[in-house]
Amino acid sequence: MDSKKGLEQVKVFAPASVANVSCGFDVLGFALQSPGDEIIARRVESSSKLEIVTVTGANGMLPTSVEKNTAGVAAQMLLDYLECEFGIELEIHKKMPLGSGLGSSAASSVGAVVAVNRLLGSPLEDKELLQFAAEGERVACGTAHLDNVAPSLLGGVVFIRDQESADVFALECPKPLFATVVHPQIEIKTEDTRKILRRDIPLKKAVTQWGNVGGLVAGLLKGDYGLISRSLHDEIIEPVRSVLIPGFDKVKEAAINADVLGSGISGSGPSVFALSSTRGTAVRAGKRMQGAFDKIGLENECYISKVNEQGPQILEEK
Incomplete structure (x- = not known):
């Protein structure tokens, strides 16, 4: 060159x-x-x-x-x-x-x-x-x-x-689609979180999981917020990794109570994300998720953005 x-x-x-x-x-x-x-x-x-x-x-x-x-x-x-x-x-x-x-x-x-x-x-x-x-x-x-x-x-x-x-x-994804991500001030290494994952998965859980994946993809393509919401559930990874995130259950509960489409772990954590159909819902969810981390004394940052x-x-x- x-x-x-x-x-x-x-x-x-x-x-x-x-x-x-x-x-x-x-x-x-x-x-x-x-x-x-x-x-x-x-x-x-x-x-x-x-x-x-x-x-x-x-x-x-x-x-x-x-x-x-x-x-x-x-x-x-x-x-x-x-x-x-x-x-x-x-x-x-x-x-x-x-x-x-x-x-x-x-x-x-x-x-x-x-x-x-x-x-x-x-x-x-x-x-x-x-x-x-x-x-x-x-x-x-x-x-x-x-x-x-x-x-x-x-x-x-x-x-x-x-x-x-x-x-x-x-x-393709519906417009608008907003993400709320709250990052607690702790560090979790991806390589460590991959080591704790189970290698054998019960068939029933696997079937539920790939049903959710298909539903989420279809919901995004169709712009069907209801289908997206029903599909944003993790049967396999989240139950294992969530124990590494202090207060995770309360943070997720706070997001769901703010009427988001769904919530879960961002990547391998510790950040927690939620998806919403409006910016107002995304902002409300962020405040409540931060509040849940605040209650256990964990400093955190919140990011709100469209996809x-x-x-x-x-x-x-x-």
């Missing part, structure tokens, strides 16, 4: 995401409008290497080593694939909590590959970037799962039919 052409610097916002969406473990996720990460990719003609020069907002908890950083790994794989002949500096500005269940590592990986791809003149389509962003997830939790990466990269609600072949597609159908945004080019 000719090092004398193209942009000098690109700044990208990559959104947080809610994975699983209750019943859709590892196969469903949607993007949020906020929070998210900002990644800057800068061309360096005097070098042929990728370097992470700045990481902010992580309190020193994230490595600057390319080989150990999710954004670094994803960007390096992309650069190797495209046979880039010049160096690139990355700045990673974390605008969301780590270990929150909001796809923090995915947002960084997505932001990095989108910024680098744009810096190189956009030789790949967004969906082609998915395989590179997913490798960043492997560094974070040991598995290149797509339920955070795909919605963060592609926007909207995304269904993952097959992880290995990255067979993913966007789902983000755009995905990453180019904030600056020069």
Whole structure:
């Protein structure tokens, strides 16, 4: 690739995401409008290497080593694939909590590959970037799962039919559809929450679960809020993971009592999400969910947003 052409610097916002969406473990996720990460990719003609020069907002908890950083790994794989002949500096500005269940590592990986791809003149389509962003997830939790990466990269609600072949597609969703996400100030590592999951599932629970997945997908496509609400139930994962989230049952109860469509764990937790058909309901649910965490003395943050159908945004080019 000719090092004398193209942009000098690109700044990208990559959104947080809610994975699983209750019943859709590892196969469903949607993007949020906020929070998210900002990644800057800068061309360096005097070098042929990728370097992470700045990481902010992580309190020193994230490595600057390319080989150990999710954004670094994803960007390096992309650069190797495209046979880039010049160096690139990355700045990673974390605008969301780590270990929150909001796809923090995915947002960084997505932001990095989108910024680098744009810096190189956009030789790949967004969906082609998915395989590179997913490798960043492997560094974070040991598995290149797509339920955070795909919605963060592609926007909207995304269904993952097959992880290995990255067979993913966007789902139309009713408009409006609002998400409330409350993040308690504790950290839960995805790799730890995956270890406690049961490997054997009773057939009756499995049948109920895939009925809910089908119902949720159909509800989204049909714009049927009632069907969405009836389907937002997790028979298998939530009962196991919820014990790691202090006050979860009360928080979920507070959301349901605010007349949301449904509520559950965002990703592997500890964040708790709810879906609503109006902003007013979403805001009311957020206040009540926060109140439930407040009662047990757990500091928390609340995010309200529509489902983000755009995905990453180019904030600056020069």
